[in-house]
Amino acid sequence: MDQLAAMRIFRRVVESGGFSAAAEALDISHTVVSRQVRQLEELLGAQLLNRTTRRFSLTEVGQLYYQRCIDIIDQVEDAARVVSHHHARPGGVLRINAPMVFGTLEMPNWLPQFMQAYPELKVDVVCNDRFVDLISEEFDVGLRITRSLPDSTLVAKRLAVSDMALVATPAYLEKHGTPREPKDLQQHNFLAYSLALQTTELVFIGPDGREQLVSLSGNVQANTGLIVCAAARAGMGITASATFVVHEDLKRGELVEVLPEYRLQSRDLYVLYPQNHHLSPKVRAFVDFLADYYATPRWSV
CATH class of the missing domain: 3.40.190.10 (Periplasmic binding protein-like II)
Known part of the structure; x- marks a missing residue:
């Protein structure tokens, strides 16, 4: 006997209100429905339904089993939907x-x-x-x-x-000098991304692991990194950028990293x-x- 199939039939009998209605809904014979429920009761060693000539009612243990059938069948169908959904072609x-x-x-x-x-x-x-x-x-x-x-x-x-890098053009650094430590940045034009959590302050982690907070200022601020990095590429100042934005510039040498021995939070x-x-x-x-x-x-x- 297929116990899961018998559980489905038992559930349909309860929810349809009778054997005949369940048989019609499942498109199987009344005999098959009755036999499956009887075999299920024999397997469990418990009577699930009180039967009369005109109606039935759930026994106490039948009510408990019915609730568990709902949970189990729903979980089985849900698992099947997950697999079907997973393999469906995206569209x-x-x-x-x-x-x-x-x-x-x-x-x-x-x-x-x-x-x-x-x-x-x-x-x-x-x-x-x-x-x-x-x-x-x-x-x-x-x-x-x-x-x-x-x-x-x-x-x-x-x-x-994406690591963060402090960058500028070689021409800018040649003209304005190369910072040797974070506090030197206060003498430079800082190009700021205005949506950053800290627009005009940077926290550096030094070679010794210590943090240094530096306040910065400059003449360009924008709410998109595209403008800020374009200003840096034009030699207008120093900016802090995610490396996914400037890694090709750094490879080509069009931008160089400033204070590479100090880290910014990635x-x-x-x-x-x-x-x-x-x-x-x-x-x-x-x-x-x-x-x-x-x-x-x-x-x-």
């Missing part, structure tokens, strides 16, 4: 939110490859540098480069680490998405793709 529209500089400089490196892997999928990418509520603004996923995430109901998967790359009972195929595909892509370090200098 529809995937709405992605990302910081402007990340979306502009980094996403073009891998988005075409992702789209080629899932040709049935459409993407809608929105880049900005303001706070975005993924749920209220109906985004499927968000990408964030940050030191820390605020508490929320979103799922956050850490993908990679930033983490996260992919965020709302908590759902079942992760949709399109979101799962995107998260898995990024996890695989960023498993290899990308921004070394």
